[in-house]
Amino acid sequence: MDVKDVFAAAEFSNVRMQKINLFETKNFFCDIYCLEPGQEQKVHAHQDEDKIYYVLAGHGSFVVGDETRELGEHQIVMAPAGSQHGVKNTSARRLTLLVFMTPNPNFK
Amino acid sequence: MDVKDVFAAAEFSNVRMQKINLFETKNFFCDIYCLEPGQEQKVHAHQDEDKIYYVLAGHGSFVVGDETRELGEHQIVMAPAGSQHGVKNTSARRLTLLVFMTPNPNFK
Numbered sequence: 001m002d003v004k005d006v007f008a009a010a011e012f013s014n015v016r017m018q019k020i021n022l023f024e025t026k027n028f029f030c031d032i033y034c035l036e037p038g039q040e041q042k043v044h045a046h047q048d049e050d051k052i053y054y055v056l057a058g059h060g061s062f063v064v065g066d067e068t069r070e071l072g073e074h075q076i077v078m079a080p081a082g083s084q085h086g087v088k089n090t091s092a093r094r095l096t097l098l099v100f101m102t103p104n105p106n107f108k
Numbered sequence: 109m110d111v112k113d114v115f116a117a118a119e120f121s122n123v124r125m126q127k128i129n130l131f132e133t134k135n136f137f138c139d140i141y142c143l144e145p146g147q148e149q150k151v152h153a154h155q156d157e158d159k160i161y162y163v164l165a166g167h168g169s170f171v172v173g174d175e176t177r178e179l180g181e182h183q184i185v186m187a188p189a190g191s192q193h194g195v196k197n198t199s200a201r202r203l204t205l206l207v208f209m210t211p212n213p214n215f216k
Contacts, residue, residue: 001175003185006162023186025158027210028136030186050133054114054206056182067109074164076206077111078131078138098162098184102135102210 006056010034010096017041019099028102035060035089035097043086048108051079051101053087058095061088114164118142118204125149125197127207136210143168143197143205151194156216159187159209161195166203169196 004022009032011018018034033041033053043063053062059072063086064079070090071077079085089095112130117140119126125147128140141149141161151171161170167180171194172187178198179185187193197203 001170001172001177001185003177003179003183006182006184022184023160025186025188027158027189028208030160030184030208050135052131052138052208062109064109069109069111071111074114075111076114076130076138077109078133080133081135098206100136100138100160100208100210 006032006098012036026104026107028104031099033097033099035095037089037092040088041086043084045084048081049101049105050081053077054098056096056098058093059091060095061090114140120144134212134215136212139207141205141207143203145197145200148196149194151192153192156189157209157213158189161185162206164204164206166201167199168203169198
């Protein structure tokens with residue numbers, strides 16, 4: 001049984017945002033994103049893949065489409081396929097996210 | 109920007125487990141599962157869809173394949189396509205899950 005603890009899996013770096021993979025199949029992948037203050041996943045888009053960001057701990061600034069919004073713990077947002085999206089830790093504390101992306105572009 | 113709060117979205121019933129849909133696209137759906145003590149999602153399988161259960165609050169008994177395990181807050185488990193899986197709230201308190209399933213069988 002493939003069980004993980006999201007906070008035990010989290011790893012941070014002083015250099016850049018870290019992505020830790022929890023699960024991956026031909027259909028999706030599920031990662032933890034770990035952002036120290038000031039770190040970000042730059043705004044980007046992928047034509048075919050939907051993404052979900054769920055805030056496990058902390059808060060930060062999220063971009064989806066032409067909107068930017070501060071989200072905190074227990075909030076969840078979807079970035080639909082084709083939309084611009086990204087996240088920046090604009091706070092003074094660590095930001096930890098649970099992220100799903102589907103389908104898996106490695107299996108096109 | 110499609111933002112939700114997972115705990116604000118949760119709804120419980122005395123009759124049966126509740127599923128509240130947060131997001132749905134042709135690629136996936138993402139739901140909150142709300143189980144009062146004793147409620148369950150009976151063990152079942154779907155040939156093509158992977159599922160993830162993430163425990164937002166509480167704890168319960170999870171089946172994946174031929175294993176049964178008690179999981180609690182911050183734990184996450186994957187039930188791969190084709191595997192038997194289910195969940196039962198064997199505790200005395202509410203169990204709230206974030207659930208992700210892909211692909212979306214409604215768009216085969």
